[in-house]
Amino acid sequence: MNHGRVLVVGACGRMGEQVRKWVGAHEALVLGAALEVAGHPRIGDPLEDDITLQGEIEEALQSADVVIDFTVPEATLHNLRAAAEAGVAYVTGTTGLSSEQKAELKALSKKVPIIHAPNFSLSVNVMGWLAREATRRLGDAFDPEIFELHHSAKRDAPSGTALFLAEAVAEGQNQNLAEHLVLERSGDTGPRPKGAIGVQTLRGGDNPGEHTLYLIGEGERLEISHRSSTRDHFARGAVECAAWLIGKKPGLYPIETVYHLE
Numbered sequence: 001m002n003h004g005r006v007l008v009v010g011a012c013g014r015m016g017e018q019v020r021k022w023v024g025a026h027e028a029l030v031l032g033a034a035l036e037v038a039g040h041p042r043i044g045d046p047l048e049d050d051i052t053l054q055g056e057i058e059e060a061l062q063s064a065d066v067v068i069d070f071t072v073p074e075a076t077l078h079n080l081r082a083a084a085e086a087g088v089a090y091v092t093g094t095t096g097l098s099s100e101q102k103a104e105l106k107a108l109s110k111k112v113p114i115i116h117a118p119n120f121s122l123s124v125n126v127m128g129w130l131a132r133e134a135t136r137r138l139g140d141a142f143d144p145e146i147f148e149l150h151h152s153a154k155r156d157a158p159s160g161t162a163l164f165l166a167e168a169v170a171e172g173q174n175q176n177l178a179e180h181l182v183l184e185r186s187g188d189t190g191p192r193p194k195g196a197i198g199v200q201t202l203r204g205g206d207n208p209g210e211h212t213l214y215l216i217g218e219g220e221r222l223e224i225s226h227r228s229s230t231r232d233h234f235a236r237g238a239v240e241c242a243a244w245l246i247g248k249k250p251g252l253y254p255i256e257t258v259y260h261l262e
């Protein structure tokens with residue numbers, strides 16, 4: 001059996017370490033290469049499976065059938081451009097992309113198959129499905145508010161997952177998220193605007209991520225929560241997506257397709 005070769009980008013990061021572990025555990029995949037930014041102190045270090053940490057994307061792509069990338073938006077776009085040139089499939093979980101960066105990622109999916117998901121956990125994606133179905137059925141009598149908590153090193157806010165849940169709520173209520181998203185409240189805010197979708201962010205400690213959707217009604221409240229205690233489920237999901245993506249035609253594939261949640 002030919003194993004799919006995975007290039008892990010951001011290989012020494014919090015997610016990159018986990019991705020390498022789960023690639024090693026996958027029956028159809030093998031670690032092909034590992035990349036950090038050029039100048040990283042560990043470039044040249046030996047990693048598992050006789051792989052040496054590299055700093056040049058073009059070179060690393062020569063040993064890859066698929067890339068898994070958890071880094072920062074600028075790095076993701078830089079490395080994705082190179083993968084698109086080389087014809088290598090791309091899975092990324094990097095969050096905090098601007099709308100221009102998302103548009104470029106979509107344009108590059110004309111050249112290679114791509115999955116970009118703010119959260120690779122199956123249960124979080126089921127939570128998104130529940131959020132959409134719950135708000136569709138409850139209608140505007142219940143006010144949606146989303147809470148997210150992450151470790152103190154997280155760079156973007158609100159989390160990509162909180163925005164994904166907000167989008168699911170907006171779809172369930174058949175409204176445009178950009179017109180209803182409320183990220184801050186302070187001072188004399190007046191009453192809650194009709195249709196608002198609130199998101200509140202907390203940061204601290206080493207928490208890998210918690211999200212709760214509150215649907216707040218008159219005299220009752222529905223809560224849907226997800227709490228991570230490790231990063232394994234994110235990495236395992238990304239590795240499953242990578243195995244699924246190898247050999248697919250160019251295109252931007254929703255993670256819901258992989259998880260049969262459409």
Ligand code: NAP
Pocket residue numbers: 009010011012013014015016035036037038040070071072075076078092093094095096117118119120121234
């Ligand atoms: P992290 O620990 O800071 O890891 C990022 C790694 O990428 C670091 O090792 C960093 O190196 C490296 N890097 C930066 N620029 C690079 C480049 N140009 N080429 C190669 N490597 C580069 O962050 P993390 O906690 O793993 O999170 C990374 C991203 O994944 C964030 O956007 C986070 O929100 C997201 N995330 C997504 C999911 C999901 O399921 N979709 C789950 C968890 C996290 P330096 O240390 O030298 O900067």
